[in-house]
Amino acid sequence: MIDLFALALSHGLLLLMVLRLMSRDDLDRDPLAPGEAEPPR
Template sequence: MIDYFAIALTHGLMALAVWRLLARPDLDDDSLVGEEEVKPKPWLVARDEDAREGSGGGHG
């Protein structure tokens, strides 16, 4: 009996948390998209430079 209660309680609390997260007004708000500056990651910059040089990342 306790096991069923514990499972029902935890699943109910998780369902409540999901319901509250889905009900947030800022969930689908894209007003901030594009406002922050995107900085290139150093490891991607190095990989892009290698690709432009024609190395292709090959071996040898």
């Protein structure tokens, strides 16, 4: 029972981490280098 709980807890936390990372908007954009202009869209 403890092994199943530990497995479910660790995988649940990993799933939560992935969902929170995927919902971030700043992961889709690379930061600009100093002196670099904004690229056209």
